[in-house]
Amino acid sequence: MKESNRYFRYFTYIKPVTGMPIVKTYGPVILTILTMTVFIIFAIKPTIETILVLQQKRADADKIVAQINEKAENLAKGKENYQRLNQSTKDKIQQAIPDTINLKSLIQTLEQSARTYEASISALQIQPLTLIATNENPENKLQEVSFTFNTEGSYQTLTAILQDLISGNRLISVDKITLNRPSEGKNLIMSISGKAFFLK
Numbered sequence: 001m002k003e004s005n006r007y008f009r010y011f012t013y014i015k016p017v018t019g020m021p022i023v024k025t026y027g028p029v030i031l032t033i034l035t036m037t038v039f040i041i042f043a044i045k046p047t048i049e050t051i052l053v054l055q056q057k058r059a060d061a062d063k064i065v066a067q068i069n070e071k072a073e074n075l076a077k078g079k080e081n082y083q084r085l086n087q088s089t090k091d092k093i094q095q096a097i098p099d100t101i102n103l104k105s106l107i108q109t110l111e112q113s114a115r116t117y118e119a120s121i122s123a124l125q126i127q128p129l130t131l132i133a134t135n136e137n138p139e140n141k142l143q144e145v146s147f148t149f150n151t152e153g154s155y156q157t158l159t160a161i162l163q164d165l166i167s168g169n170r171l172i173s174v175d176k177i178t179l180n181r182p183s184e185g186k187n188l189i190m191s192i193s194g195k196a197f198f199l200k
Contacts, residue, residue: 119153
């Protein structure tokens with residue numbers, strides 16, 4: 001009974017409002033506008049989301065383009081700085097990172113280091129690599145050739161050879177060093193795994 005009284009009270013309050021002339025005249029129009037507004041909002045929501053996603057993608061693309069432009073400017077400045085170097089410095093750079101694989105130069109560098117400190121070479125292995133360049137990318141890229149170099153000598157001799165290779169004319173990166181003592185003799189065997197670089 002209380003529930004029916006409550007609904008009757010609400011109906012009593014609303015009924016006079018719905019009976020007003022302005023509500024009778026403009027009520028359906030207002031409800032129609034509200035309904036259309038709701039439908040329009042739901043209809044254009046995916047479009048707005050798509051626009052926001054596209055704007056974010058464009059901002060990301062602009063950022064990438066800016067980074068590429070900055071890299072191009074840095075490369076141009078680097079080239080200008082390289083052109084300003086004297087010829088002796090250019091020759092040292094060319095010797096450190098030749099524009100060909102130049103395996104002969106690498107082998108001579110390793111052999112010369114061992115010969116200088118009177119150490120014996122027990123093994124020299126060059127890892128397989130492609131010698132013929134393709135024309136897919138005409139620009140030079142830094143490439144590497146891996147090698148394993150074994151020498152035998154005293155501890156002082158082997159450390160001197162290692163230092164000579166690291167600070168030598170040819171740019172060499174040492175990845176791994178292993179020292180072993182053979183079953184006979186006082187000398188040690190040093191195995192160096194490293195990389196030499198060239199432009200391809």
